[in-house]
Every structure is written in C-alpha cells, then in structure tokens.
Amino acid sequence: MKWKQDPYFESIEQIHKSLELKPIIALKNFIAREPSGSIPISAVSKRGLEFDIHINVARFMRQYPSIFEEFTGPLYNLPWFRLTQEAVEIDKEKRRVYEECRDDLREGLRRFILMSREKALHLKIIKGLEWYLGLPSDFLENPEVNLDGSFRFVEMEDGLKGLAVVKNEGEKVLTVLQRNAIKRGVYSGEPNEAIEFPLFPSQGLRLRRKIEDWLIEFQRLPYVSPYEDYSHLDPSTDLAEKRVVGFLHELLSLFVDHTVERKRLLCLKKQFGLPQKVHKAFERHPRMFYLSLKNKTCTAILKEAFRSKSAIPSHPLLNVRKRYIKLMKQSGRILKSRRVTNRSVDQPNVVKDLDPDYEEDCKGGGAMAD
Template sequence: MLSISRRHVKTLASSYIDLTYSTQKRTYVDVYMKWKKDSYFDNIEHILRSSQLKSVIGLKNCIAEDPNRCIPISSISKKTRQFDVSTKIAQFLRQFPSIFEEFVGPEYNLPWFRLTPEATELDRQERLVYQNSAEDLRDRLRKLILMSKDNVLPLSIVQGMKWYLGLPDDYLQSPEMNLDSSFRFVDMEDGVKGLAVEYNGDKVLSVLQKNTMKKRGREGGEVNYSEIEFPLFPSKGCRLRVKIEDWLKEFQKLPYVSPYDDYSCLDPSSDVAEKRVVGFLHELLCLFVEHSAERKKLLCLKKYFGLPQKVHKAFERHPQIFYLSMKNKTCTAILREPYRDKASVETHPVLGVRKKYIQLMKNSELILKSRRNSFGFSKEGIIEKDLDLEFES
C-alpha cells in the first residue's frame, strides 16, 4: 500500500501566501451570466472531429499492429463500444476509404480491411513523432501525476486521459515512451493499481508561472505569486455584469496557488481556493493535445486532484478564460489562451499528425461524394454493383 506524506512532496502553499481573512473569504457574486456563442471556438476543426478521429486511430492501430497488417471484419465487428462507434464497424470503416481499404479475404468470402498507402505512411510518421517526442510526452504525464494529491493516480484515470495527453495506446510498454525510473507502479486502496512519480524536490513551474517570468525578463528565480493574473480573452460582444466585473478584478489580485503545490491549508469555499482550481484547469488543458476536453470526462478527476463537487461551475464563472462549446451533442471545455495567443502555450507534438489524419478524413468525404455522383452507371449507361455495399458485418 502506498503511503506518501504530502508535506514532504509538495511545497506548502502557506509558505508563500499570507492566508489572512482577505484571502480566505468567499466574495463571489452569484449573478446569472449569459452564455455567449463564439463561432471561432465552435468551429476549430481538430476539436470538432476529435471524437471521431479517436475511433479512426483506434481502428487504424488495430490493423497496423496485426502481423498481417490486415484484419477480417469478424474480428472487430462486435467491438463498437471499445472503439466508441455508434454504427456497425464495417459501416464506419467504409466512411473513410482514404484510410481503410476493403477487399475480399481468403476465408469465408468475408470483407477484410487494410490501411491505404497514405494511411500506412501516416502511421509511420506518427510512430516517429512518438519516438522523437518521448521526453515531452513523459513530461506531460509526469506533470499530470504531480498535480495529484499524493503524486499518484490510478491507471484507470491515466488511461482515461491518454487521448488528451497524446500518449500512444501502449504507452506503458511502448519502447518509444520508455517510462524512466521516476515512474513506478504501486498498489492503492481497494487493490487499485496506480502509477506514481518520485518527487525529486525540484520545483515544477506551471505555464502561467513560466510566462510571467518571461514577461518580466527574468528567466529562472522566484515569481511573485501575488502578481500572477489569468490572461483574459473575452468573446466579441460579451459584456459581464458590473458586479461580476468588480469581483473578477479582485479575483485577479488574489495569490496564485500553483497546481503543483500543496493546497491543504486553503478553505475550499474561499476565493483563493477557486483561483487554485482555475489554475489547475488552466494547466491541465495546457498539457492536452487540443487544449480542450469533454467537460464530463474531467469530472472523474475530482477525488484525486482535490477539486470541488461542482468543479464544472468554474468553466461557467470564468468565460473569459474558458469557452464551452455545445457542438457534437456534448459540452467541450476549451482553454482560450492557446488559440488567442499562440506563443503563450507550447504546441503539442502530436497535434500536427492528428491534423494530417483529419485531412485524410476530409479526403474520404470527397471520394464518397464522387462515388455517389457516379454510382450505378458506367460510361455505357449499364448499371454496375457497388462492391462496398455487398458485404455486411
């Protein structure tokens, strides 16, 4: 059983914050804030297509990892839940002819699928990215774990954040990732397996802290935490109520508590505790590939990161820091800063290759459109069969 004292692995927040009544009180004005739609954030392509892309890459990996580099539909037809596909697997694969190539297999006259040459080349590029960016990916995983209460997370939580962090499917055994000795597997409560990080005492700085130091022209050294404010990027035409604006000005002046520091001395209902939660969400989304995540997927983090029961309200109370997109029948929380100030947050190394997969998905739409336009007729006007519709799983 793992037992780590937070006192020894985290820098105490009280060591640099004067926890007087002024910082421990709750002053939030509960005034209704109208949600303002922003077409820019609603139409970021790699966020819009993220869910579907996740299924595409999962199926791509299944084919690429097969010794024969091809699979019969029978081997995956019952795995719709595993790949998060709402239709038949065969139907889903046929939506992307620029990625998946269908052919009649050697057994039972069943449809088989293999990767197209373009998808095979992109898979090679993707593996190269994982290899060349292994240190960056390990660092993102390490930071996620270091933000937790005891520097340890259940493997199930890490698995749930894998897509957002940009980790390969086999990140635990991947030779590219090659988890170093700072990571170790541990037993947590109730027999849960966890992944822990050994804290070496070096101070971990958040993106906000690093950017503050850069702006003040002093690389390295201590940051005056009381001076750190969140960059605000309001949507065009969005105006807050006067009471909210006044509260926000005071909120910005509160001490900043890094998500990597101990927060046990904070009153959970205080404004400074809320600033710590907002800082945690800011840093978390900075680590993610698309700087966004489905809001409901973040709710499972509450227990392990000391988040309040209604942590989702933080996104709503700070519309100039986060944007909530309601596209694709879900609520996606997006960090505004990386999209409004591209130099402030480092681009995730996996984002580029994901955009290339999205381009192949768009190419598939053109192929299918072309097929529909010419479907059923040859130059002589003779009806032909569409072999893609001949097989069903």
C-alpha cells in the first residue's frame, strides 16, 4: 500500500517535538537534582550519549536559552548552567503531577506489563519505554513509594531482573476499546464477541476494493484483548492479526503522546508475542495508524487519539510536556533576536568621519604638498 502524507498529523507539534524534548528533559532533571540548582559544563560535557545528545553538550544547551541559563562559574571562569525561572516553574508542576497522579502512572505501567506473555517484563524494556509511559526516570528506584503489592521484582529466565504483576483473582482488565464499546452499547463482553476498530481515513488515501472487502470481514472478527491468553491463536490467521492490531491500539493509548518510534517496538516482539514483521500492521491499517517520516525516523501515531479526542483518556503528563514545548520554541525567538542585535552591533558605519588633517586642508583652499 502506497504511503501518503497527511498534513494534519505532520503538523502536530506535541508529536514531532517530543524527540527533541527528550534530551532537554534529561538534562533539566540532572540540573534540578543538584542542591545548588546549577552545574559546571564539565559535569555533562563527556556524557552526551547518556542524554541522547549527539553534538557538543554546551552547544546543545546554548540552543535553548529559554530553558538553560548560562553564567560564569565561581572558579576558572568556566561556563555554568542553571534552569531559567520558567523552566523551574514547569518542573514544579511536573513534580506536582507525579505526586497527584502516581496511581495513574502505576496503572499505566501495570497494564503495560499485563499485556506481556508472562505478565513480567525485563527492567531494561520498561526503562527503554519510560519516556512514552510518562514515568519519571527514578520511578523503579523507589518501589516502596511508586509500586503497590501487585508488583514484584523477579529474575527472568535469562538471568536478568524483571518486574512482574499479579492479577487479582477473577479480575478482568478491559482495554480502552472495550470500555468505549460498552459505553456505546455495542459490546457486552461475551466470548468471541466482535468489536470494530474506529477508522479515520486520511484525505486522498483510497483503498483498493479488494482491501476494502477484506477490511469489512476483518472488522467482524472476534475481538481478542491483549490482556487475554493468545497461545491458541494460529499466527498466520486474520484473527491473530486482529489481536496484534488490538495490542498496538491499547499500547499507544497508554503512551503520553499516543505515538511511538516504530523501531522501539523491536524489543517487544518476544515478550508480547508479536510477529517478526509487526511493523507491517501499521502499514496494513492506515485508517487506524499514521506513519510519519519526520525527524529522520518513523513514528507510529494512533489516529483515534487525535480525531476522536474524548475516546482516549489524556495522559496526566501531556500538558506539562506541551508547556515545555512552548518554552522550547521561545528559544528560537531569543536566538533570532540575539543574531539581529549582533549584526547591528557589528555593522560598520556607512559614513565615516573625515580625517582631521584632510578637513584642515579643505578649509585652507585645498592646497596639497608635492
């Protein structure tokens, strides 16, 4: 199926600025943890890869003067950085959200783990997706505060540490798709009951008649919740594909921006029982997902989250990230203003003062020495 650009999804800032924001937040957190609230550049200059920064760290921070304020340190005239007052205020709001919405963050993590085959995930997988789940970087380091009795740390089969979730007896976890279908009165939760995925065609994107007919039959298939056992499914069937598509829908609904870099899903295949070419599911269902090729990567977007905003609950951290993006954009205006100011300072005077001796000669009749 030929990919077609959708201007609407290509223009959503919270999606396409998210990757740019991630290293900024990592640096911001590093500075905020310092008792003095400031750091010398030497504290981070050799740690660019740790923050996912691929240029000189000082140069990177100077690109965002609305977030990082540079000043001369107390020793050796080294450059130091601290957060601007606006960044400090947003950081306070973020901390408040973490405190007030800890239960929501915990539930998102719980659901993520419950979709896995063993109801347990490697810690490195959770760490790799904590940005998308909206978890603070130290969330797992404080289990007594952030986790409840349903979580337990385990040793996985390959010897690596993992986090498992124990379901309550008789507990039935419903996906956002199931909850919405129940609200609409089109789903009762009976076995082998169908739920049609909400579809949102992009303008100018037409499916072949054969694909249209297949999609109608696909929608009529029973809905297989990603929280249920799928071991009995034949991976080559359309029913197995509907389970995979349902998993991707639920996964993206848990994420802050309801998007994910497609390559991030590669590490999930074994743990979540996904097919080798799981990325093809996004391409085969362009009315559910949109693939953006901006920022030199491929980002999968859940269309329903943006076309039917009341259908997918908003993540508690979303507004905080939007504020950071707005502040981040101010940096461009600040740098532009500085460039204009510097050009005006460096601009030479068009009319220069005459040499005093030359002026005297002119007054004396213009006689010149031989």
